[in-house]
Amino acid sequence: MDTLYSITDLARDLDITPRTIRHYEDQGLLAPQRVGTTRVYSHRDRARLILILRGKRLGFSLKDIKEYLDLYVVDTSQVEQVRVLVTKVRDRIGQLEEQLDTVQTTLKELRDIERMSVSMLEQKGVDVPMA
Amino acid sequence: MDTLYSITDLARDLDITPRTIRHYEDQGLLAPQRVGTTRVYSHRDRARLILILRGKRLGFSLKDIKEYLDLYVVDTSQVEQVRVLVTKVRDRIGQLEEQLDTVQTTLKELRDIERMSVSMLEQKGVDVPMA
């Protein structure tokens, strides 16, 4: 259950390079244990890394992602911290809702283009590849 | 109806700098008319620019966006071109569907965090700011 990973394990696993992982650490996004000088990654580290990559896919900068990660690890015993957390989380939610909207709009447009193109081809008797 | 824009008009309007607009032109994403050396933008140019900015918000590179723009301007009289178009459009659709998914997942997680935090605060008798 407490599986550990080496840096190359993780890299291969998530399809990135060790260099990238070290870079994230340099930027303060990760802080794996060390055995001597060698980095050793836990489940939580792995999960964090996955969140990082997700953030990147959504187009966020590493700096943004760093703040984002903090949302997942907060001392919930401190009322004030939770307060702050809530507003930060709501900010992110706002951003993502906007992005969701943008994506959906774009999808609609592209599907329109697809439909129009396909019907254009059918009309010309061209056999249309399936969806 | 055939309104024209200067580069600063457009920049102010879309909240970017003229420099950025010129940069997009350098990268082949725009090709406005010229009056002498001065750039003059049409509605279509403006629309393109908006698409560019949308692509950026979604985290695409300028190179990606360039290809993406071509999807909106194709010679529909050439069957082969339309064929190619359809497959490209479908590719993009696939990408965006994935992104849609990612965004939704992330949103769910954040909403969970929000709910949990809020109920935690309420339980402690703290007055919780509204959504």
Add this chain to the structure above:
DNA sequence: CTGGACGGTGACGTTAGCGGAAGCTAGCTT
């Protein structure tokens, strides 16, 4: 005991995406 395979630390290189200043021109406007 030696050659890989793996891990580590600098430190410099690279690409993308603009920012910003220099130096020039054209068209008002006073």
Add this chain to the structure above:
DNA sequence: AAGCTAGCTTCCGCTAACGTCACCGTCCAG
């Protein structure tokens, strides 16, 4: 004529996010 304002080009600068050495230690397998 002189001074503004806008726009143009050119080029150097800068940040982000890694890639790519170079060089060093370590732990097996042969």
